[in-house]
Amino acid sequence: MSNLPTPDEPFWLTPEQRRRIEEQDGLELSPLRRAMRYVWVRLAVVVLTLGVLAVGLSLPPMWRSSPSGFTPVVRISVLEWLQCRSLKQSALQMAAENKLDESILAWRQAIANNPADLEANRGLLRTLSTAKRPAAGNLPQGLWRAQWLLRITATNLADLELVGHLAQRYEVNDLALGLLTPNEARLSDAALGDLLRTLFRGGQMEQFAAVWKRHPGADRNDPELALYHTAWEIAWGPPGGIAAARASLQKAKENLELRVTAHELQLYVSDALADLEGYADSLQQLRDLHYDRPLDHVRYWRMLLATGRKTEAAALARAYAAPPGNRARDPAHV
Numbered sequence: 001m002s003n004l005p006t007p008d009e010p011f012w013l014t015p016e017q018r019r020r021i022e023e024q025d026g027l028e029l030s031p032l033r034r035a036m037r038y039v040w041v042r043l044a045v046v047v048l049t050l051g052v053l054a055v056g057l058s059l060p061p062m063w064r065s066s067p068s069g070f071t072p073v074v075r076i077s078v079l080e081w082l083q084c085r086s087l088k089q090s091a092l093q094m095a096a097e098n099k100l101d102e103s104i105l106a107w108r109q110a111i112a113n114n115p116a117d118l119e120a121n122r123g124l125l126r127t128l129s130t131a132k133r134p135a136a137g138n139l140p141q142g143l144w145r146a147q148w149l150l151r152i153t154a155t156n157l158a159d160l161e162l163v164g165h166l167a168q169r170y171e172v173n174d175l176a177l178g179l180l181t182p183n184e185a186r187l188s189d190a191a192l193g194d195l196l197r198t199l200f201r202g203g204q205m206e207q208f209a210a211v212w213k214r215h216p217g218a219d220r221n222d223p224e225l226a227l228y229h230t231a232w233e234i235a236w237g238p239p240g241g242i243a244a245a246r247a248s249l250q251k252a253k254e255n256l257e258l259r260v261t262a263h264e265l266q267l268y269v270s271d272a273l274a275d276l277e278g279y280a281d282s283l284q285q286l287r288d289l290h291y292d293r294p295l296d297h298v299r300y301w302r303m304l305l306a307t308g309r310k311t312e313a314a315a316l317a318r319a320y321a322a323p324p325g326n327r328a329r330d331p332a333h334v
Helices: 015-025 031-035 039-058 078-096 100-113 118-128 136-152 157-169 173-186 189-201 205-214 223-235 239-252 259-273 276-288 294-306 310-319
Strands: none
Touching: 078 100, 078 118, 100 118, 100 136, 118 136, 118 157, 136 157, 157 173, 157 189, 173 189, 189 205, 189 223, 205 223, 223 239, 223 259, 239 259, 259 276, 259 294, 276 294, 294 310
16 A cells, blocks of 8 residues: 555645544545546546547437438438538638639538538539539539439529539530529529520520510620520521621630630531531631530531531541540630
């Protein structure tokens, strides 16, 4: 037995006096109980106990993150919540630095930790929609998260517009029209722009004109959207505005911010007017800028066939090789 006084005993007691006190109290202390009489030991035990409890509570998926009534129920651990939060911050930082692939990966990892996190799902969809020509390989994941988000939020208008924008960017026309058309009267200007673009690219020119007429100010902050109406005027509008519209579209081809869209729209116009020369010129421009799509070339081959140039069309088709992933680049980097 140690002769040192415990923290609760007067320091002047002799070992014999301490022994008598212990015998009187019936306390022949074990080493552990004697150690517990020191304050620092007690504090260490408390800290260790709290640490064990914290680890025990942070690892199991005990905490519900999905809304009440939503199935399947999503439960996560505290550790998963913390990881999701950190990954969301990383994704935002990567997106701000224009590192879209890294940002998309971070969003996906955040969702893997907490599938019901609304901001993580929205962040992924926004980032997927950022590129000028989104990579086709991201589409399945984007559509899956879009469906999941609309289920969680009961298809509120803001998320409906977000998914509609994603569908418009990836040219999933049926999805975009199915979401946006029934809600036309409630859409923001940006979502109206998505609806008009989808109608135009889908060849629904009568509906395009009708929606444009009902919302004449939809393009007030969107010069690119105004080009869609310009292209419509050239091939489908009244004769009186054709010359001015042609001049506007031609001028847009010289604008670094608008030239890709202008040449893309020229393809639609030239296809409608059977203007083979104009189509070939814009297709070559898009090819030089790495914004051409396989469908653009297919339309050109069809136009060649329609003019009797079957041999040329067949030769171009055999020689064609689509770029891997058909990923576009920002015009500023071309």
